[in-house]
Amino acid sequence: MVEVAVGGVLALPEAYGLGPIEVTAITGGPVEMAAPLTGPGSGVAGCSGGGGTSSDGGGGVTMKCGVGPAATINDAMSLKVAEIRKTTAVLRIEPAG
Template sequence: MGDVLVVPEAYGLGPIEVTAISGDEVEMVAPLTRSGFSVAGCSGGGGTSSNGGGGVTMKCGEGPAATINDAMSLKIAEIRKGAAVLRIGSAG
């Protein structure tokens, strides 16, 4: 836990920090770098919430990729023994 993933500014998020891995979900927090935030398809349950101060908390499970801000693809590829494999790329 505590791993930080720096993503391109065009995705609308600052560095994404993994804050918890529990069971079948990964929890992450990230500051927003522009106004507005959208997420579609955070599979395997989970969701997003405002983190105050211009940030967001995301919880996602394994499965198809979520689309963040219509710009970034986030896929939880695998969760095992307190570790997770995340795949991040451009959406589309």
């Protein structure tokens, strides 16, 4: 698990198909994150608080995740918001499965 603040960036293994995840907002509700795509396709499933994808030029994914079940991203990565604090969030990132 890792604790991150707004503006914090987490590097990911290439196998996940995403570039570094940046935390863009923590507002007491869902944690908002964005990452560039580095592989083909993108999919976000199971993110509590909703999840979605967007294409920004070269392509990227945006997510809003609250505390709860893990999201599966690109069928390769599991991302769970374990805790939301005042100015930080605790995230668990691991291989999907």
